Amino acid sequence: MRSEKLVVIGGDAAGMSAASVARRHRPDLEIIVFEQGPFTSYSACGIPYYVGGMVPDHLSLIARTPETFREKQHIRVRTGHRVTGIDPRNRRVTAINLESRRELTESYEQLLIATGSRAMDLEVPGRQAARIFPIKTLEGAVELRRTLDAGQIRRAVVVGAGYIGLEMAEAFLRRGLEVAVLEKASQVLVTLDAEMANQVAEALEGEGVRFFFEEPPVAFEMAAGAVQAVVTPNRTLPTDLVVFGMGVRPASELAAAAGIELGVQGAIRTDRRMTTGIAGIWAAGDCAESPHLLTGQPSYFPLGTVANRHGRVAGVNIAGGHAEFPGSLGTSVTKACGMEVGQTGLLESELQKMAIPYASEKISSHTRSGYYPGSDPITIKLLASLENGRLLGGQIVGGRGAGKRIDVIATALQAGLTAEQVSELDLSYAPPFSPVWDPVLIAARQLARLIG
Amino acid sequence: MRSEKLVVIGGDAAGMSAASVARRHRPDLEIIVFEQGPFTSYSACGIPYYVGGMVPDHLSLIARTPETFREKQHIRVRTGHRVTGIDPRNRRVTAINLESRRELTESYEQLLIATGSRAMDLEVPGRQAARIFPIKTLEGAVELRRTLDAGQIRRAVVVGAGYIGLEMAEAFLRRGLEVAVLEKASQVLVTLDAEMANQVAEALEGEGVRFFFEEPPVAFEMAAGAVQAVVTPNRTLPTDLVVFGMGVRPASELAAAAGIELGVQGAIRTDRRMTTGIAGIWAAGDCAESPHLLTGQPSYFPLGTVANRHGRVAGVNIAGGHAEFPGSLGTSVTKACGMEVGQTGLLESELQKMAIPYASEKISSHTRSGYYPGSDPITIKLLASLENGRLLGGQIVGGRGAGKRIDVIATALQAGLTAEQVSELDLSYAPPFSPVWDPVLIAARQLARLIG
Numbered sequence: 030m031r032s033e034k035l036v037v038i039g040g041d042a043a044g045m046s047a048a049s050v051a052r053r054h055r056p057d058l059e060i061i062v063f064e065q066g067p068f069t070s071y072s073a074c075g076i077p078y079y080v081g082g083m084v085p086d087h088l089s090l091i092a093r094t095p096e097t098f099r100e101k102q103h104i105r106v107r108t109g110h111r112v113t114g115i116d117p118r119n120r121r122v123t124a125i126n127l128e129s130r131r132e133l134t135e136s137y138e139q140l141l142i143a144t145g146s147r148a149m150d151l152e153v154p155g156r157q158a159a160r161i162f163p164i165k166t167l168e169g170a171v172e173l174r175r176t177l178d179a180g181q182i183r184r185a186v187v188v189g190a191g192y193i194g195l196e197m198a199e200a201f202l203r204r205g206l207e208v209a210v211l212e213k214a215s216q217v218l219v220t221l222d223a224e225m226a227n228q229v230a231e232a233l234e235g236e237g238v239r240f241f242f243e244e245p246p247v248a249f250e251m252a253a254g255a256v257q258a259v260v261t262p263n264r265t266l267p268t269d270l271v272v273f274g275m276g277v278r279p280a281s282e283l284a285a286a287a288g289i290e291l292g293v294q295g296a297i298r299t300d301r302r303m304t305t306g307i308a309g310i311w312a313a314g315d316c317a318e319s320p321h322l323l324t325g326q327p328s329y330f331p332l333g334t335v336a337n338r339h340g341r342v343a344g345v346n347i348a349g350g351h352a353e354f355p356g357s358l359g360t361s362v363t364k365a366c367g368m369e370v371g372q373t374g375l376l377e378s379e380l381q382k383m384a385i386p387y388a389s390e391k392i393s394s395h396t397r398s399g400y401y402p403g404s405d406p407i408t409i410k411l412l413a414s415l416e417n418g419r420l421l422g423g424q425i426v427g428g429r430g431a432g433k434r435i436d437v438i439a440t441a442l443q444a445g446l447t448a449e450q451v452s453e454l455d456l457s458y459a460p461p462f463s464p465v466w467d468p469v470l471i472a473a474r475q476l477a478r479l480i481g
Numbered sequence: 482m483r484s485e486k487l488v489v490i491g492g493d494a495a496g497m498s499a500a501s502v503a504r505r506h507r508p509d510l511e512i513i514v515f516e517q518g519p520f521t522s523y524s525a526c527g528i529p530y531y532v533g534g535m536v537p538d539h540l541s542l543i544a545r546t547p548e549t550f551r552e553k554q555h556i557r558v559r560t561g562h563r564v565t566g567i568d569p570r571n572r573r574v575t576a577i578n579l580e581s582r583r584e585l586t587e588s589y590e591q592l593l594i595a596t597g598s599r600a601m602d603l604e605v606p607g608r609q610a611a612r613i614f615p616i617k618t619l620e621g622a623v624e625l626r627r628t629l630d631a632g633q634i635r636r637a638v639v640v641g642a643g644y645i646g647l648e649m650a651e652a653f654l655r656r657g658l659e660v661a662v663l664e665k666a667s668q669v670l671v672t673l674d675a676e677m678a679n680q681v682a683e684a685l686e687g688e689g690v691r692f693f694f695e696e697p698p699v700a701f702e703m704a705a706g707a708v709q710a711v712v713t714p715n716r717t718l719p720t721d722l723v724v725f726g727m728g729v730r731p732a733s734e735l736a737a738a739a740g741i742e743l744g745v746q747g748a749i750r751t752d753r754r755m756t757t758g759i760a761g762i763w764a765a766g767d768c769a770e771s772p773h774l775l776t777g778q779p780s781y782f783p784l785g786t787v788a789n790r791h792g793r794v795a796g797v798n799i800a801g802g803h804a805e806f807p808g809s810l811g812t813s814v815t816k817a818c819g820m821e822v823g824q825t826g827l828l829e830s831e832l833q834k835m836a837i838p839y840a841s842e843k844i845s846s847h848t849r850s851g852y853y854p855g856s857d858p859i860t861i862k863l864l865a866s867l868e869n870g871r872l873l874g875g876q877i878v879g880g881r882g883a884g885k886r887i888d889v890i891a892t893a894l895q896a897g898l899t900a901e902q903v904s905e906l907d908l909s910y911a912p913p914f915s916p917v918w919d920p921v922l923i924a925a926r927q928l929a930r931l932i933g
Contacts, residue, residue, distance in 0.1 A: 042917070072850060072852070072912065072917070074850075074910070074911055074912055074917075075850060075852060075853070075912045078852075078853060078912055078913075083853070083854055084852050084853065084854075089851075089852035090852060192911075322907065332910075333910055333917050334907065334908070334909075334910045334917060337917055337918065338905075355905050357907050358907040359907075360907045360908060360909045361909055361910075361911070362909035362910065362911045362914050362915075363911050364911065364913045364914070369914075371909055373907070373909070398524060398526075398527060399541075400524070400527060400530075400536050400541035400542060401527070401530060401535070401536065402535055402536075430885065432909070432911075432914055433882065433885065433886070433909065433914050433915070434885070434888075435909050436886075436888075436889045436906075436908045436909055436919070436921075437888045437889055437892050439906060439907050439908055439909065440889050440892040440893055440896070440898075440906055440908075441892055441896070443902075443905075443906055443907060444892070444893070444896035444897075444898055444902075445896075446892075446896055450895075450896075453790075453807050453895075454888075454891060454892055454895055455774060455786065455808075455809050455810040455811075455812045455825070455891050455895060456786070456812060456888045456891055456892075457786075457812045457813055457814035457823055457825070457884070457885065457887050457888055457891065458526070458784075458785055458786045458813075458814065459526060459644075459813070459814045459815050459816065459884075460524065460526055460527045460530055461530075461816045462814050462816070462821075462884055462885050463814075463885070465494070465524070465526075465785050465786060465789055466789065467888070469888075
């Protein structure tokens, strides 16, 4: 009897997590992964640090190579293969070897779609110029770093002021470049409420980054084939290099073409077990939607944490077990120019849109005891329901030790704690780590008072 | 009509928190605080950093002076006054002015006992020698630092390897001294299980600290009135200075003499509103007991966080409101020689003593993504109930970013989450802050598997 076969499309976080978990539960399963690029399981989140030179070698970003997957886990990874079609009725996929251009067909009993996401791009004149880099793949990062290492680059323009955009801005500063950031919105980090996000922009401005808000590029000027300026409705910004950090969209075309239903923001519709609408086909990672942990609404969270958790759930279920993805709060953290940023749950703007009655409180404190060296300012904003007092969201901006405090708030959100209950948490204190009242407690206390 | 009077005995964290909160709720209240030392509201936890020279001035450790309390909050603080007796029947206290030796009497309607704790001392020959310092008061710290600043001190012996003892050991290293630590137990930090604590000892040994376990001092040798050696059953250790960091005991003698019931470890018996057994008399801070948040058992937590929370609860109740202290997990954090340590909830040894069926898991990971500069090892130990899967305790030892992760575990404990639920928390990730699976999630996942 032939063993059952799992085919995975996409060899990154979600796909390889699922393959590994399925392998652990099912030693008999045949597992084949198609990956269009040359790498598996690399940290896309590490790219800005590699470009900035803090991580010397791109290979350090790779958690596990195709060879290791083959040798240690008997998972066959076909890198350099793009899947071109899914045939759900006959349970097979077609793929093309990108080097030989040879087409091949692979049958499956179970199929996991883990095609990830694509960087948002711009369809404007001059887009074809050299030295314009969408920040998405490790191959692209290697090319970008090679361009920087070659010298000659003095100025960079970052399009998009999300997490990746700001991390890239810092990476360029670190390499001594003049940096400008263009953002179509009126603030950086639209995952934060404006008054919190503005603090982050100010920190980057303090290091010399110039921001141009509500100024999307309308064209790129080039000379000798390479970009030499970005044109906006208001100005022409000379530059030697452009990167895109405008966010991502789900790479769900293949699924759509196979008749699989798409959901929010074009991500593959999935249930909590990561099944799609078609039997035997699963989806996980940046290509798939997730329920929001607070609202239950289908949401899109293209985050490494979510991709790994999706993959684990899919892997257990594919192997015949039962696992459910409980949902996500979109918890995230980043760091730019010494400013740490954390976010979890719902924003004030989202609560307004959903017409949920809420209270909001923002406090300022310090990350350590005021007298301890390196005590930095921290601002925490908390949101809670006016109906039951439960926490609905949290945002943190501050210096050393600020960002990871978001995890306490995420834990409280997930446990359904009220602002009052959070204000009574028994959090740790010592001068190198916190004031005696941790800033999270101060914020929760004030919010609880407001709710009354 | 005369206004109601609140008398507070002790002008530190618990006493001044209570006085401030009572003032906010009751502008009419007359508030008098007796404090035997010259200072109010100082950070005892900051003393090791002041002695080590990281905090230049002892005045920076003072959060609020007696003058500020008087001017901003109309709270009269009588520093240099020791309360010598409580007369509950006639509702008055007697006190002595330590300078003039004049005795005085003060009546009260409400009395808060916030007498704090005393450093454990040793009754051995030679104890009266100069240069032996119990680490407890700011006055004592000023004297210790003056001794160090005068030069001539090359060697120090720390008696006791708890948090304060290890922080003092590091302070002395920082000042270039040879440091030995004597501890009567067989490990450092008895608030941790041995295998976790041993990692901390190794880190300090790596910096040159010598440990002598199960070696309590039996005598001090002196020359010209000053200590010159510590004698143990096994050796004589020459030294220029000795500090005690053997923990504290409640300063509850005054309460006991007034007929107030004492509880665990000699701390004043209190209920959740911080009342004592006698009407109109409250107790808060290091002199009072607390319920353990998990077991409900009366416990003794001489921690700054607990003292402040006690004080707030007492203040609300004294002012006629209603507040309850929910209990403590004993959550704590410290740092010694680059090693961060966090602890919350119950220890394995405590669970064994209480015959609670539990599962235990210990994992090793990193504080940041492995490729990110400054990624340090971290060890997390988690304990959970075998009956319902709920988390019962957590311990963390590791490098930069390790310690404050204990707050996520404390939050989970307080919310009653199971190991399985903790493993599904949506915690934040970015390379400068965490591996994609936060170490807390890894530990919880493994523990959940173990429980099955």
